[in-house]
Amino acid sequence: MLNRQGRPTAPQAHGVADPAAGMGDEAARLQGDASRATPGAGSHPTFTGNKALAQIEPLLFEIGRYDVTGVDLDEPEDFKPRLGGLERKDEIGLPGLSEPEAMRHYVRLSQMNYGIDTGLFPLGSCTMKHNARLNERMARLPGFSDVHPLQPVSTVKGALELMNELGRYLVTLTNMTTVALSPKAGAHGELCGMMAIKAAIEARGEGKTRNVVLVPDSAHGTNPATAALIGFVVRPVPAREDGWVHVEDVKKLLGPDVAAIMLTNPNTCGLFENQVAEIAKAIHDAGAYFYCDGANFNAIVGKAKPGDLGVDAMHINLHKTFSTPHGGGGPGSGPVVLSARLAPFAPVPFVTMKDGELTLVENAADADESPFGRMTAFHGQMGMYVRALSYMLSHGSDGMKQASEDAVLNANYIRASLSDLFSQPFGDKPCMHEVLFDDTWLKDTGVTTLDFAKAMIDEGYHPMTMYFPLVVHGAMLIEPTESESKTSLDLFIATLRDLAMSAKKGDTARFTGAPYHAPRRRLDETRAARNPILKWTPPAPIAEAAE
Ligand SMILES: *Cc1c(COP(=O)(O)O)cnc(C)c1O
Numbered sequence: 001m002l003n004r005q006g007r008p009t010a011p012q013a014h015g016v017a018d019p020a021a022g023m024g025d026e027a028a029r030l031q032g033d034a035s036r037a038t039p040g041a042g043s044h045p046t047f048t049g050n051k052a053l054a055q056i057e058p059l060l061f062e063i064g065r066y067d068v069t070g071v072d073l074d075e076p077e078d079f080k081p082r083l084g085g086l087e088r089k090d091e092i093g094l095p096g097l098s099e100p101e102a103m104r105h106y107v108r109l110s111q112m113n114y115g116i117d118t119g120l121f122p123l124g125s126c127t128m129k130h131n132a133r134l135n136e137r138m139a140r141l142p143g144f145s146d147v148h149p150l151q152p153v154s155t156v157k158g159a160l161e162l163m164n165e166l167g168r169y170l171v172t173l174t175n176m177t178t179v180a181l182s183p184k185a186g187a188h189g190e191l192c193g194m195m196a197i198k199a200a201i202e203a204r205g206e207g208k209t210r211n212v213v214l215v216p217d218s219a220h221g222t223n224p225a226t227a228a229l230i231g232f233v234v235r236p237v238p239a240r241e242d243g244w245v246h247v248e249d250v251k252k253l254l255g256p257d258v259a260a261i262m263l264t265n266p267n268t269c270g271l272f273e274n275q276v277a278e279i280a281k282a283i284h285d286a287g288a289y290f291y292c293d294g295a296n297f298n299a300i301v302g303k304a305k306p307g308d309l310g311v312d313a314m315h316i317n318l319h320k321t322f323s324t325p326h327g328g329g330g331p332g333s334g335p336v337v338l339s340a341r342l343a344p345f346a347p348v349p350f351v352t353m354k355d356g357e358l359t360l361v362e363n364a365a366d367a368d369e370s371p372f373g374r375m376t377a378f379h380g381q382m383g384m385y386v387r388a389l390s391y392m393l394s395h396g397s398d399g400m401k402q403a404s405e406d407a408v409l410n411a412n413y414i415r416a417s418l419s420d421l422f423s424q425p426f427g428d429k430p431c432m433h434e435v436l437f438d439d440t441w442l443k444d445t446g447v448t449t450l451d452f453a454k455a456m457i458d459e460g461y462h463p464m465t466m467y468f469p470l471v472v473h474g475a476m477l478i479e480p481t482e483s484e485s486k487t488s489l490d491l492f493i494a495t496l497r498d499l500a501m502s503a504k505k506g507d508t509a510r511f512t513g514a515p516y517h518a519p520r521r522r523l524d525e526t527r528a529a530r531n532p533i534l535k536w537t538p539p540a541p542i543a544e545a546a547e
Contacts, residue, residue, distance in 0.1 A: 030187055054519060057108040059077035059285035061536050062155050064095015069101060082390070093538075112519045114462050115327065120484055120492050124434040124465035124477025125220070125268060127298045127320035127407075128327060131342040135323055136386040144386045153360055159382060160358040164351045166389045170316060173400070174294075175307030176337035182345045182380040187222040189315025189334030190262070190377050192347060194226050196313055196338060197260050197289045199345040210288070214253055214261040216245050218269055218469040220502075223262040223293055232259060239471040243269040243436075245424035247278040254286040264293035265309070266300065268469040270411070270431040270477070280310025289313065289342070297321045297409055304402025312339040318381075322388035333384035344369035349379055349457035351407075406482035407433040410489060414478055417493040425472045433481070439474025447503040449474040451511035454522060457516045459495045 049056050081087045097105070115121070121128035139145060147156050167179045180196075183189040194213075201210050203244055213227035217239040224234045236260075237249055243313050245263060251474060261283050264272045273279070280290050292306055292314040298321045306314050318333040319326040326332055348371045349362045360379070364371040395403060408431075415435040423440040453463030453476075465477035480489060502510050515521065 015265050053111070055108050055111075056519065057112065059536060060097070060102075060105055061538070063101065063105065064097050066091070066093065066096065070097045070099060081400070112327070116325070119462065120480065120488055121327070121462045122464045122478045122480055122492070124270075124436070124464060124479040125295060125468070126294075126327065126465070127317070127433070127479060127481055128462075129298075129320075129323055129481040130483035131323040131325050131387070132391065132394065135390040137385040138390040139383045142388075144382060147382065149546050157358060160351050160360065162389060163242055163379070163385055164353075164358055166385050166392075167351065169389065169392050170335055170337055173301060173305070173317070174306035174311075174314065174337045176311070176314070177307075177340045178338050178343040178346050178350075180336045180338065180350065181333075181385070182347065182349065182373070182374075182376045182378075183274055183315065183334040184376060184381055185332040186293075186315050186317040186320075186334045187226065188375065189317075189336045190222055190226040190291070190293065191229065193291050193313030193315060193332075193336045193338070193342075194230055194232070194260070194262075195372050196336070196342045196345040197291060197368070198230055198232075200289065201259050203345075203370065206287075210256075210257055210259040212257045213259055215251065216263065216267070218243075218267060218466075218471045219262060219264055220268060220293060220295065223264070227260075227262060231503045235413070237261075240483060241426070243267070243271050244274055245279065247275045247282055250279050251282050253462045254282060254288070256287070258283075258286055260289040260291050260312075262291045262293060264296060265273045265306075266296045266432040268296075268477075269426060269472070270434040270436045271426065271429075272300070272304075272432055276309050284310065294337075295320060297434065299404055301404045302397060303404055306337070307339065312342050313337070318384045318388040323392045324387045331381050331384060333381040333388070335380075344456035345372045347371050348374050359488060388451040403482045404433070407480075410480040410484055411478070412484060413486075413489055414480060414493060418496060418500075421497060421504075422476075425475075434477055436469075436472060437476040437478070438472045439476070441500075442474065442503060445503045445506070446508045447511045449476055449510075451514065452476070452499060452503065454514035455499050455511045456495070459499070461492065461495065 007531050031523050081434055116128050116130060143158055144162070147159050153160070163181055170179045171177070180192055183192045198207070201207055209234055211231070212235050213224075213232040214235050214237050215224045215227065216237040224236075227234050235253055237245055237253060240246055240249070245267070250261065261279070263273065263276070263279065265276055267273055280535060283290050289312040290310055292309075292311040294306065294314040294316045294330055297314075297316055301321060308533055314337045315334045316322075318324060318335065319330070324330070324333070346369070348364055348367060349360050350367075350371075352361055353359075361367050364373065392400065411431050411433050412435070413429055415424070418435075418437070421441060422437040425436060425438040427442075442448065442452065456463045465475070465479075468477060469475060480492070486494075499510070513522070
């Protein structure tokens, strides 16, 4: 296992023991992990390797036994297999655990996890905001949580009404013409919007000639990836000193071969694109479309409408802007709003009003317009729809506007409180909902952005987004969201200030070995990414282990 290789010993400067460092051979053996045993290291080793409530947790496969099963099933009666010789011959190799063992395993793992429910989550561009429990309650209503996508339409009218209402809100908040609800993430929404653009260009008979998409250097990686995936050539728009995209730069790249621009607004530097309307006009004058990456919509809900800025397609990450627990792979939802020019190409399925009743259009052939096709097998993430609409209805229009204002205020509060110590790459100007620092201020300290982030973990904070956007050296992108109180922001700011002072005073040990207190120490992230070990291999053949 990657995380057991090269376990570093704790530096004495901080007197912090590695969590598993004190575990003796016997405890390690009982916990199914002999490789953990490094007795005697650290200042106060425990027999188990646990540190009070911080318990170490081996893999399920390491603690399970292969000769028992945790459930009491009757022996099956003799039966004739119908798998035509394809039935499994070997043991299945699943670990046997009792119910409390299995339950404790997962509860312990969950306790090692950091989430928005445990603390401030300043991950920039992710909008990790509090998810009001009311939204959860609504999503669990049986009429929403138990519906099956193949149920007859006549039995799910309430769900359709909710989808229709959510769509109406999204279209109103953005001042666009229609919405495709089915995409299941922001990146999937980008694909949907760009496929609508492609369909529109093909309908104009320019499918062969317009094949270039302009993407600023600071864009999220999903933007160029999406364009390339459906056969567009990506032409980068170079970054400028001030963090904005300039209309002259865009104009220079425009021509009859350009299909679209993919622009993020507010952009990934935390700035509102101040020439967005001029850029939209230039794009339209050249016969191209304006795709807006709307992942940062949280900064402008109720303040600015993308439709008014000339946007033709924009995805909305419901799981960012409109709450929903996300991160760690939780479900997402990325509806795409479309302008009048692209609306005819919206994919199926969609909800529509027919003879005074809501119904679903499932097949492109049944649509009056020209859908480009279908993004998903079914209709999308119902649970996210419910949470998002619940968020909207409980906030109201004034509340949604205030949420954006507070998100921007909170980010600027952090910016102003740190600006004497941290350096901002684009000058000392106000930001939107997230504040971007670079690593100029860490020069000659021996501490990198990565070290700094790791030290934040020791202080009980999830690190901010690091090294993104790529155009900023050693980027630190902090997004507190509106859901943090001033008290929690003050503690966060005080912590970052304390860390910054340590770095400037030369206390590199606090950083370069961090995190000292996390269940896992610093991992070889490059190796994990380049050479991921995704399959568990038993230390000894299962048959032997079962003896
Ligand atoms: C999150 C994000 C995306 C992608 O959204 P997913 O839901 O993660 O697929 C795209 N662009 C930006 C700027 C983002 O922050």
